Amino acid sequence: MIKQNFRVLHPGIAKALDSIWIIPFFLFCLIFEIIPIIILVKDSFFDSAGLFTLANYAGLKKPVYMLSFWNSIRLSAITALFGTVLGTFIGYSILKTKAKWLKGLFTALxxxxxxxxxxxxxxxxxxxxxxxxxxxxxxxxxxxxxLYPHFQIYSYAGLVVAYTYFQLPLMILLIIPSFAGLQKEWREAAVNMGASTFTYWRYIGLPLLTPSLIAGFVLLFANAYGAYATAYTLVASNLMLVTTQIAFVVKGEVLHNPALAKAMATVSLLIMGICISIYKIAITRAPGAEK
Amino acid sequence: MKDSKTSKVIFLIIFAVYMLVPILATYMFSVAVRWDRTILPEGYTLKWYAETFHHPYFIIALKNSLFLALYTVVLNLVLIVPAAYIAHTRLPGAKMPMDLLTILPFGIPRVILALALITVFTIRPIARSPFLLVSACTVFSMPYMYRPIANSLEAMDLRTINDAARLQGASASQILLYIIGPNILTGIVSGSLLVYSAIFAEYTLAVLITGARFKTLPMLLVEFTRRDGRIASAISVTAFTIAMFLSLAIIFIARKREHGQGKEKV
Incomplete structure (x- = not known):
């Protein structure tokens, strides 16, 4: 009773008491998420003497770093494409499976x-x-x-096979709700007006699904770009990737310049930022999305 | 019509084969006497499991992984449950930044998070400590915890519940503990399971932040991948079996919730 009166009399204090509950969360994010990333980005613009410089970014022009970026981007794009295309067809096939138990089984898989x-x-x-x-x-x-020696699992081709594996289920789980969001009535209306299966997909289904496909692609791209464990286990240092290069610096295994790794990380964060932004915009336009 | 049916079946078969063969092969390899010259293993044995479980590092790594995942779940709960609740009820202004902060980790590759954290935390007891690792894992796994809890909160009519409880003289902590808590329990449980299975399998953050000082199960697995494939397969099977049961539990809970509340989205 006393407590209640206290709160009624001092709404300002009540609000301050409420905020105590959210402070740990924001403080934690500040200390372990925001500040470290800001410092990382800031460091990439300074040399070891503490002077502003763009030399770290100029250093990225060296063939070894350009190759790392090229490999990472190419690997992410190819496996994202495979994942998006295959995942869409598989997702649709799962959704159209009539037997309920089989549908549940594939979704569980x-x-x-x-x-x-x-x-x-x-x-x-x-x-x-x-x-x-x-x-x-x-x-x-x-x-x-x-297969050997043309194909090697410890190589770029091996990475494509392994990355596609983890891309597929992600795309399937993402695309199923979008297919489910396509209203049955739209298709019936199209068919009633004489549309064939092909015309339906070409002019109605596919345009409606495009945001989901774009969202899926950029999500898979970001997912592959940031992957490290699979790449390290398979190729270690045989193939240069952005993540393996940065990890070498963190482990201190190679005499790389840490500032250069930070420049690499900053460029990567920019790429991730673009992916996440496209994802956020696209996903709100996807069929079945409510938010 | 018939053709599209066949193509659907083909896609489902491709999917099942692609997804299942690597997993089944790992399980079979772990019980095979020898399997590198023949299509089927040359015999079956549980010897590799016995060897693995008796390996001194295995128990340590398993314990480390189990506790790392547990501490990460606990830290996540402590930070996110009260904050998410307040942001959804009495401080709506905090909701947007909270949404943003819990999405951000998706855009930070773990390698970069590790680089940032070891750059900033260089002072002795914290630098490269298990404590720093738990914090890093928490940052990385926050989205998995926040999303299901936020969904549960959004599905409830919080304002009414809150006002009614306040009128009865309940304090914020009492409302959270006795009214909201039980209602968002499904969100909390599925969030916790998601975080637990993600961190239990976490390799990158562990190897880059603590390194050999604090060996986790995935680190041991990578080590044995190069040394002894049979031990590696036994470790891999153990880890995946635990993760599989966790994700089946998540599916089960999500289904139950769907049946129970209808309009909620996972």
Whole structure:
């Protein structure tokens, strides 16, 4: 009773008491999220003597860093494309599965496999597609196709196979609600007016789905760009990627210039920022989105 | 019509094969005597599991991973539950920045988060400590905790509940503990499970922040991938089996919630 009167009399104090509950969260984000990132970005513009410089960014023009960016962007774009296209068709097939238990099973498979990433995933692909892997053997013994030495799991091609694995379930889980958001009546109306399956998708279905497809693509791109564990387990230092280069600096394994790593990180954050912004804009226009 | 049906079946088969073969191969490899010359393993054994479980580092790494995930969940809960509740009820102005701060980690690759944290925290007890690792894991996993809780809060008519409770003289902590808490429990549970399974499998932050000082299960796995594939497969199976049960639990809870409340979105 006393407490209540106190609050009625002093709304300002009540509000201050309320804010106590949110302060730890904001303080934590400030200390461990915002400030470290700001300092990282700031550091990338200064030299070791503490003077402003763009030399760290000029240093990124060296072939080794350009190659890292090129590899990372190419790998992310290709696997995002594979994931988006395959994931869309698979997602649609799952949604159109009539048997309820089968539909549930496929959705559960997509859910469970999102956990199968990183080192365990890389290792699994070594088992099946390594030089003595079961798929490699199957190709050689049954089809008489010798994957090695043309194909290597510890290479760019291997990374494409492994990355596509973790991209697929993500795209499927993202696209299913969008397909579900396409109203049945729209298709019926189109068919009643004489539209074929192709015309329906070409002029109604696909344009409506475009925001979801764009959102999916940029999300997968960002997902692949930031991946490290799979890449490190498979290729270690055989293939230059932005994340593996930065990680080398963090581990102190190579005599890289930390300021250069920070410049690399800043450029990467910019790329991520663009991806997340496109994602946020696109996802609100996707069918089935309520927010 | 028939053609599109066949193509659907083909896509589903591609999906099932692509997703299942690597997992099943890992499980089989972990019980195979030898499996590098023949299409099927040359025999089956549980020897690799026995060896793995007796490995001194295995128990340490398993414990480290279990506790790292646990502490991350606890820190997430302490920071996010009260803040999300207040932001959704009495300080609506805090909701937007909170949404933003919990989305931001999606745009920060873990390698970069690690680089930023070790740049800033260079002083001894904190630098590269398990404490810093828990903080990093919390930043990275906040979206997984915040989203389900925010969804639960949005589904409730908080203003009415809050006003009614206040009129009865309940304090903020009492409202949270006895009224809101039980109502957002499903959000809290699925958020906690998501965070737990994400951090249990976390390699990047652990290897870059604490390194060899604090070995986690995925770190041990990467080490053995190069040394002994059979031990690696046993570790991999153990880790994935735990993660699989966690995500099945999440699906189960999400379904139950859908049936219970209808209009909520996961």
């Amino acid at each position: 997509a859910n469970v496999t999102t956990n199968f990433a990183g080192a365990p995933l890389a290792f699994a692909f070594i088992i099946i597609l390594g030089e003595n892997g079961v798929i490699t053997l199957l190709f050689a013994l049954v089809l008489n196709i010798h």
